[in-house]
Amino acid sequence: MMAHTMKVRLTNPLKDLELPGPTRVHQLLQKLNLIPEAYLVIRGDELVTEDEVLQDTDSVEIRAVISGGGV
Amino acid sequence: MRCKKCPHKAVINLPRHHIAFCQSCFTEFVHTQVARGIKSQRMFAPQDRILVAVSGGKDSLALWNILLKLGYHADALYIDLGIGDYSAQSRQKVETFADKAREAYGANLHIHTVDPDEGAGIRELANVLHRPTCSTCGTVKRYQFNRVAVEQNYDVMATGHNLDDEAARLLGNVLRWQTEYLDKQAPTLPASFEGFAKKVKPLYRLTEREMAAYAVINRIDYIVEECPMAKGAKMLVYKEVLNRLEAESPGTKQAFYWGFLEKQASNKQTTETMATHDRAVLHPCLTCGQPTSGEICSYCKMMARAKTPA
Numbered sequence: 001m002m003a004h005t006m007k008v009r010l011t012n013p014l015k016d017l018e019l020p021g022p023t024r025v026h027q028l029l030q031k032l033n034l035i036p037e038a039y040l041v042i043r044g045d046e047l048v049t050e051d052e053v054l055q056d057t058d059s060v061e062i063r064a065v066i067s068g069g070g071v
Numbered sequence: 072m073r074c075k076k077c078p079h080k081a082v083i084n085l086p087r088h089h090i091a092f093c094q095s096c097f098t099e100f101v102h103t104q105v106a107r108g109i110k111s112q113r114m115f116a117p118q119d120r121i122l123v124a125v126s127g128g129k130d131s132l133a134l135w136n137i138l139l140k141l142g143y144h145a146d147a148l149y150i151d152l153g154i155g156d157y158s159a160q161s162r163q164k165v166e167t168f169a170d171k172a173r174e175a176y177g178a179n180l181h182i183h184t185v186d187p188d189e190g191a192g193i194r195e196l197a198n199v200l201h202r203p204t205c206s207t208c209g210t211v212k213r214y215q216f217n218r219v220a221v222e223q224n225y226d227v228m229a230t231g232h233n234l235d236d237e238a239a240r241l242l243g244n245v246l247r248w249q250t251e252y253l254d255k256q257a258p259t260l261p262a263s264f265e266g267f268a269k270k271v272k273p274l275y276r277l278t279e280r281e282m283a284a285y286a287v288i289n290r291i292d293y294i295v296e297e298c299p300m301a302k303g304a305k306m307l308v309y310k311e312v313l314n315r316l317e318a319e320s321p322g323t324k325q326a327f328y329w330g331f332l333e334k335q336a337s338n339k340q341t342t343e344t345m346a347t348h349d350r351a352v353l354h355p356c357l358t359c360g361q362p363t364s365g366e367i368c369s370y371c372k373m374m375a376r377a378k379t380p381a
Contacts (some may be wrong), residue, residue, distance in 0.1 A: 012297050037314040040283050049072045049083040049091060050167055065283035066235070066303030066310050067128055068205075 004056040010060070014066040021056030028054060038066050083284050086321035094288045101285045104276045105137050112259045113270040121145040121225035124216050125168075125180075126163025127285040129293040130231030132168050134274055134290055137192035138229070139176045145229070147172075148219050150212055151184040153192025154300060161294045170209065181223070183215045194300065199377050204300040207373070214370035217284045217361065218357075220268035234273040238324040239309035241331055257335065263349040266362045278324065279310070 005018040008028070019028070025041045025048055041048050042061040054060060072081040072091050079093035092100055108114070115121060121138060123149040125131040138145040149165045152158050162182075169180035185193055186380055197207040220228040237256060244252045258275040274282060286293050301307065316323045355361070356368035363369070 011295050035311070035314045035318050037278070037280055038311070040280065040287060040337045042287060045287075047094075047284055049081050049084045051072050063283065063287075063295060064297075065129070065280045066307065067130075067279070067297055067315070068304040068307045 006054055006056045007059040009059075009061045010064075011061065021058065022053050024050070025052050025054060026050035032062070034062065040062060040065055042050075073091060079315045082288065083281075085281070087278075087317075087325055097284065098288060101133075101277060101281065102137060105134075105273050106141060108258060108273050108276045109271075112257075112271070112275075114229075114259050114273060115143070115269075117142070117226045119144070120224070122181075122216070122220045122223070122225040122228045123147040124212070124228065124230045125149050125165050126231075127164040127294045128231070129291070130236075130274060130279070130282050132164070132231075132291050132293050133167070133170065133282050133286050134231045135178075135180055136231060136289065136300060137285075138302050139172060139178060140271070146179040146181065146225070148181045148183065148216060150215055151182060152208060152211075153185050153194075154194060157296065157299055158192075158296075160296070162362065164203040164292055164294050179217055183212060183219065196373075196377055200373060202373075205304055208300065210370055210373055214361065214368070217266075217268050218359075221361075222264060225268065227271055229271050229273055231274055231282075233274040233277055233282050234324055235310055236276055236306075236314065237272070238313055238328040239296065239306050241307060241328055242309045242313065253281070253331075253335070257332065261346060264353045264362045266355060267349075275328070 004021075006021040006023070008017040008019055009015070010017070010032075019031075023031075026036065028041070029036050029039065029050070031038075036050060040063045042063060043052075043054065043058055048054075072084060073079070074081045074093035074096050074097040074133070075090045077093060079096075080095050083097055084091040087326035121143055123135045123138065123145050125135055134143060135147050147165070147169065148188065149162065149276070151162050165180065171177070172178040193208050193211065194204055196211075197204040200207060210309045216228055241256055244250075244256070260270040285291075285298070313324050313327075315325075352364045353362040356363045356371055357366050358371040359368060361368050361370070367375075
């Protein structure tokens with residue numbers, strides 16, 4: 001049987017990772033040492049909360065929300 | 072996790088409010104927060120013409136979207152800074168959004184391009200002036216937004232500054248005790264002098280994460296990449312520090328900035344003091360006529376230096 005891994009894309013800077021699932025969103029952020037307040041986790045095109053379980057067949061984007069300036 | 076207002080599944084949890092929302096209840100929450108800010112800070116009236124400063128980022132496009140959905144007459148101004156692919160992409164995002172806004176609400180987009188007007192892109196301009204790019208950019212944006220708002224007779228100019236922006240700026244000012252800048256941190260800055268547009272920040276009650284979530288939920292296509300010129304900016308450090316505090320103690324950013332506003336409001340003289348001070352020190356720039364404390368405004372000085380052969 002072929003083993004699956006969860007596909008994770010981080011933005012700013014762009015980085016693609018493959019990680020084992022299942023895991024909860026807050027555990028994933030903790031593992032990557034990311035502050036939850038500075039990121040959104042998007043599965044497909046839907047936002048997910050920190051208690052959501054991500055499966056090893058999922059593709060997720062961890063999107064940085066902080067920007068430096070503003071007009 | 073379930074939405075606290077309806078039976079649907081939650082898509083965002085807001086620890087600072089002890090609440091979680093589904094997509095539609097979150098959108099309603101954001102609209103309510105903006106409407107509350109507009110009313111409590113006396114930003115503008117239903118009949119006013121608003122000019123929104125848009126960059127192609129989440130905050131400014133979301134702000135334009137929210138104001139239109141709330142029924143306001145809101146047009147936008149985009150400044151093309153000539154930063155290679157970044158500017159090309161952000162302009163394309165703004166123009167795509169503006170096409171939809173024009174069709175649905177009859178809203179207009181104004182565009183000012185730095186290239187032909189100032190002789191070069193913002194990066195080249197900063198190099199010529201030996202000034203940091205972000206500071207050069209700030210001077211150009213402030214000047215051009217004010218100019219267009221005044222020349223096109225808008226009642227007020229709105230920017231997409233959110234709670235994180237304001238809390239980070241406040242932290243920076245307090246760390247260095249730059250108290251002279253604190254008066255300018257209110258969400259509503261009156262047109263204190265002839266030639267100055269009234270300026271408002273309707274997103275001051277919402278965090279950067281909430282605004283990004285609003286953009287994702289409402290399918291607002293914004294430029295996710297950070298401006299290449301912002302790398303290493305102090306604001307990013309202040310924001311990270313505040314977010315670490317927020318993680319430990321939800322509500323810290325709100326308590327810091329809103330607490331400052333409450334203290335400022337209890338000192339009722341602030342707005343009056345600012346207007347009196349501005350009237351005492353400002354007069355029209357000899358070159359362009361916009362208000363300045365010197366003979367020539369900082370924008371005209373900057374442009375004159377840029378055009379002087381080395």
